[in-house]
Amino acid sequence: MTRKAILFDFDGTIADTAPDLARALNRQRIARNQPLLPIELVRTVASAGARGLLNLGFGLTPDNPDYQAMREEFLSFYAEQLCQDTRLFPGIxxxxxxxxxxxxxxxxxxxxxxxxxxxxxxxxxLHHRAACVISGDDTAYTKPHPEPLLTACRQIDAAPDHCIYLGDDIRDVQASLAAGMKPIVALYGYLGDSDPPETWGAFELISHPGDLLHYI
Known part of the structure; x- marks a missing residue:
């Protein structure tokens, strides 16, 4: 397997999904007489999914007895308005x-x-153009485990060391390194609330999607 491939994270890398995620979270807060959270705050944890957003919005963690019901409500609200304001990032x-x-x-x-x-x-x-789409429940493990990335390589018949993975979260870098790929960080993405991206151990950091072409 020698063909080259580019693999992308989705939220915060390919698409700006934060507005619709924020809407679902704020619907929950409105229902409980809590003030709206600004989109800028939601963006910082949008890549962490329901777990990160419920922690931001309500201080809930998975060990809280209310967490599962709140998670299902959040996901239901999100599904109702899945792509109202979601857009591809400029340059994608x-x-x-x-x-x-x-x-x-x-x-x-x-x-x-x-x-x-x-x-x-x-x-x-994008559905007819992507060579593969590996979602969080398509493999036994999720990032930062390398299995999703390695599964993608098998599907498209590409060697991991010939692949670049572009993401906006430290888990993307960790998964990429574990899989033997070159991780590149999308500085235009959400980036989470962990240590600065410069400390994640990525191969490179880019400020615009078009910058990726320099490394192909």
Whole structure:
């Protein structure tokens, strides 16, 4: 397996999903007479999914007896308005066009559940172009475990050491390194609330999707 490929995280890397995630969280807060959280605050934990957002919005962790019910409510609200304000990041359409023109395979590897990833890929017009889409419940483990990335490699017949993985969270870098790939950090993404991206051990950091072309 020698073909090259580019793999992408989804939330905070390919698509700006934070507005719709924030809407679902704020619906929960409104129902409990709590003030709205600003989108800027939600963006910092959007890549952490329901777990991170419920911790931000209500201080809930998975060991809290109310967590599961709140998680199901959040996911239900999110599913109702899945792609109202979600958009591809500026520069992503042009980057993907360049990859397609150069016949470079690209795919998605995300911790986002397939019930959301698959319809979003359709709604954003990407479903027929991606060489693979690995969602958070498609493998036994999620990032930072390398299994999702290695599964993607097997699906597209690409060697891990010939792949670049672009993500916006420290778990993306950890999973990429464990899989034997080159991790690149999308500084335009959400980045979480962990240590600065410069300390994550990535191969490179980019400020715009188009910068990725320099490393292909």
């Amino acid at each position: 359409p042009e980057l993907l066009e360049q990859l397609d023109e150069q016949a470079i395979l690209w795919g998605i590897v995300t911790n986002k559940p397939a019930r959301f990833t698959r319809p979003l890929m359709h709604l954003l017009g």
